Amino acid sequence: MTLWTAAEAAQATAGRSTCEWQANGVSIDTRSLQPGDLFVALKAARDGHTFVAQALEKGAAAALVSHIPEGLDDSAPLLIVDDVQAALEDMGRAARARTQARVVAVTGSVGKTSTKEMLRDVLSAQGRTHAAEASYNNHWGVPLTLARMPADTQFAVIEIGMNHPGEIAPLSRMAQPHVAMVTTVAAAHLEAFDNIDGIAHEKAAILEGLVPGGTAVLNADLDTTPILLAKARAVGAAIVTFGRNGDYVLSDVTLSDACTIVRAQAGGDNILFKIMSAGRHFAMNGLAVLAASVALGADRDLAAHDLARWQPPAGRGTRETLLLDSSDTDLTLDLIDDAFNANPTSMAAALEVLAAAAPRDGVGRISKGRRIAILGDMLELGEDEAEMHRALADLPFVHDLDLIHCVGPRMHAMWDALPEHKRGKWCDTAQELADRVTRVIDAGDVVLVKGSKGSKVSLVVDALRRAARPKGRKTKDS
Known part of the structure; x- marks a missing residue:
């Protein structure tokens, strides 16, 4: 299925395409590039322009560049823009604008990627679902995830992370989520902040990107929960909380050798679900997933059942x-x-x-x-x-x-x-x-x-x- 045509990408980026081409995917790494991908020549640890010729040899449909790389000319399939990073962001915004998908954005000091993968699993059973690969949650990972999103996506899961103040809000505005979740606030990347409250304010910034009428799914059990709630009220979000005292109440967690049994209540209903991996933190993440799924319009009981299919990503338990x-x-x-x-x-x-x-x-x-x-x-x-x-x-x-x-x-x-x-x-x-x-x-x-x-x-x-x-x-x- 065609993801981007030359004309669509040129329009999104205000760039110039050297010829007609069609891309089935978007890649920033020649090692994982698939034939038919648009190769994005980002400047990170190394300048991606150095690898454009290699990408084309491997079957890339075209390359997104800021200049014609050495050894090539304008007969090569190129999309030439002023700034490659800015162009990738423009493609992410354009991809978000052309889809009717219900979007959830996830952040938190702990559990972002695990929760994102839980959401991918449970939502995939209820509609065409697109989610970030690995931990693609930064200034290039979020626009790349959006740029890869097919137009017919029904649910999208976007992970948003940070190392320093001011990183989350612009990424959330790019994603324009219908639901924004904060899994927890803890002492991570603390050297970039004055205290834990500073981290909470940065995590709460994910709510700035919510579409009108959007929902904030927030951890109710934190010392910094009042900061999250205040931000949600300030942006006019609907609020759903989870935890020992939330709207989704965690009643009991039983850890066995290799699984977690969770009992909870929501709206007067008893909820029972199993996660086939041990971890009290997985129970909390699973409860948040149920709250987010309902806010996205998915079926809660089916989501609870499908949580049993999930297991932690590599290196995360x-x-x-x-x-x-x-x-x-x-x-x-x-x-x-x-x-x-x-x-x-x-x-x-x-x-x-x-x-x-x-x-x-x-x-x-x-x-x-x-x-x-x-x-x-x-x-x-x-x-x-x-x-x-x-x-x-x-x-x-x-x-x-x-x-x-x-x-x-x-x-x-x-x-x-x-x-x-x-x-x-x-x-x-x-x-x-x-x-x-x-x-x-x-x-x-x-x-x-x-x-x-x-x-x-x-x-x-x-x-x-x-x-x-x-x-x-x-x-x-x-």
């Missing part, structure tokens, strides 16, 4: 079984890969999941299965980062863990505060622990790996996978 010895299929461990990001709130949630996990006894060298955490630095926390790391040792879930290995200079504060019998290895870098990780795990263990992406603790995950063979996930694939 995915659970898999690794076979440690191909000659003995009983010699396995369970890996919880949560190595994509971390802050104090998400660390606590992940440690609760590990505490609820069930190791297996009698299968390894040690004979007793263990709950083992491998934790990397939490980044961008500001001047109180040392205390935030140390305080992790005081979490009640630590009592149920057997060993905690720590990675990075910041995480040394937690390591120092741990009881000696729970203190595993401390390494300055993730590579150091990755090189020795097979010596600190055993069959029957459940191993959580979590840290900020910049801590590179995912190297430990990679090392575990290289040393073993995936036997199969313990949770159902979506």
